[in-house]
Amino acid sequence: MRAFSPIVINGMRLRNRFVRSATAEGLAAPDGSVTDRLEAAMKALAVGGVGLVISGHAYVEKRGQAGIGQMGVHKPEMEAGVARLARRVHAHGGRFVVQLAHAGCRADPALSGEPAVGPSSPDNADAAACQAMTAEDLARLEAAFAAAASLCRDAGADGVQIHAAHGYGISQFLSPRTNRRQGAYGGSLENRARLLLEVVGSIRSLVGRDYPLLVKINSEDFLDGGLTAAESRRIVTWLEAAGVDAVELSGGTLDSGKLSPIRPGRFPIPEGEAWYREAAQSLKAAGLGLPLALVGGLRSLETAEELLASGTADLLALSRPLIREPGLVARWQAGDRRPSACVSDNLCFVPLRRGEGVSCLTEARQRRPAAAGGGEEAQEACE
Numbered sequence: 001m002r003a004f005s006p007i008v009i010n011g012m013r014l015r016n017r018f019v020r021s022a023t024a025e026g027l028a029a030p031d032g033s034v035t036d037r038l039e040a041a042m043k044a045l046a047v048g049g050v051g052l053v054i055s056g057h058a059y060v061e062k063r064g065q066a067g068i069g070q071m072g073v074h075k076p077e078m079e080a081g082v083a084r085l086a087r088r089v090h091a092h093g094g095r096f097v098v099q100l101a102h103a104g105c106r107a108d109p110a111l112s113g114e115p116a117v118g119p120s121s122p123d124n125a126d127a128a129a130c131q132a133m134t135a136e137d138l139a140r141l142e143a144a145f146a147a148a149a150s151l152c153r154d155a156g157a158d159g160v161q162i163h164a165a166h167g168y169g170i171s172q173f174l175s176p177r178t179n180r181r182q183g184a185y186g187g188s189l190e191n192r193a194r195l196l197l198e199v200v201g202s203i204r205s206l207v208g209r210d211y212p213l214l215v216k217i218n219s220e221d222f223l224d225g226g227l228t229a230a231e232s233r234r235i236v237t238w239l240e241a242a243g244v245d246a247v248e249l250s251g252g253t254l255d256s257g258k259l260s261p262i263r264p265g266r267f268p269i270p271e272g273e274a275w276y277r278e279a280a281q282s283l284k285a286a287g288l289g290l291p292l293a294l295v296g297g298l299r300s301l302e303t304a305e306e307l308l309a310s311g312t313a314d315l316l317a318l319s320r321p322l323i324r325e326p327g328l329v330a331r332w333q334a335g336d337r338r339p340s341a342c343v344s345d346n347l348c349f350v351p352l353r354r355g356e357g358v359s360c361l362t363e364a365r366q367r368r369p370a371a372a373g374g375g376e377e378a379q380e381a382c383e
Helices: 036-047 076-090 135-155 169-174 194-207 229-242 277-285 301-309 320-324 328-333 349-353 361-367 374-382
Strands: 007-009 012-014 018-020 052-054 095-101 159-164 213-218 246-250 292-294 315-318
Touching: 012 095, 036 052, 036 076, 076 095, 076 135, 095 135, 135 159, 135 194, 159 169, 159 194, 169 194, 169 213, 194 213, 194 229, 213 229, 229 246, 229 277, 246 277, 246 315, 277 292, 301 315, 315 320, 320 328
Parallel strands: 018 052, 018 315, 052 095, 095 159, 159 213, 213 246, 246 292, 292 315
Antiparallel strands: 007 012
């Protein structure tokens, strides 16, 4: 099966086409360092057969921290923790990539101790306070991404991925809805994409051309005045020209309602799967030469195979299904082809918001003995 065939991305050989899409774990220490629980989570994914394990979004500077328990790659002391994760994933046949991120206006000043900074101050009086980045801030941001990439390379990570999706920092620059700047970093699409492309260049200047560099980007924002599908396609062509090695295609922001990246509720299989299929097909039709990972609503091996066979995608990325079943890929490879048990109820994020780390509450409830009332409660959560 194509899904279990290897692929090479700039020298990084993956044993199969399955990717753990970056998912907030909430398992790091308060200072952003790696914990035993975070290491165990990465191990479980590698043991579970995932070819490429991408870390949850890791902040490249403290004022870019989005949430509690988020991993940091913002200072040299973080290198040892990244090395722990890389060794653990490698020991079980996987490859490990760190997603580099800055939350921009979604940063939490209570965690960082600094004001949030982004492309523009909000025009909504009810929005959280955010300061428009100065030229000094932009230079600091680019240097932080490059230093973080160098740290990850030195720690033994197989590559890095720039987070440019879901309404976080760089995604905010790409969107005219959140980027109302004048001058070199606002206005035209070329200007709005400038920061992302400069970050790519800064990373390459430190790690060289042979180190795998990936980007996660929205197919569109699904918001009035947000990044459009046509704009996203143009940006991806610029990323290819700039020397990026692979693109992961997602969509939506936390403000996109039912079209957010974590759409709630059951959806039909196969017709409800692969939410960004058409966007991926458009990129391929336009001659994209980069390996393309597709995330969003993938729940069955049959759909994964169809996406690969049709040339729509080269890699299949999973998020919530791997919260429910870290061993899903191994299960499929062993011959159990049932779809993912994930019911997309988003209860996995309840413990994350409580500071306990992401976990599948629905699966935990289903394990409870019926005599304790857990069976009925679990059934309700699965409807």
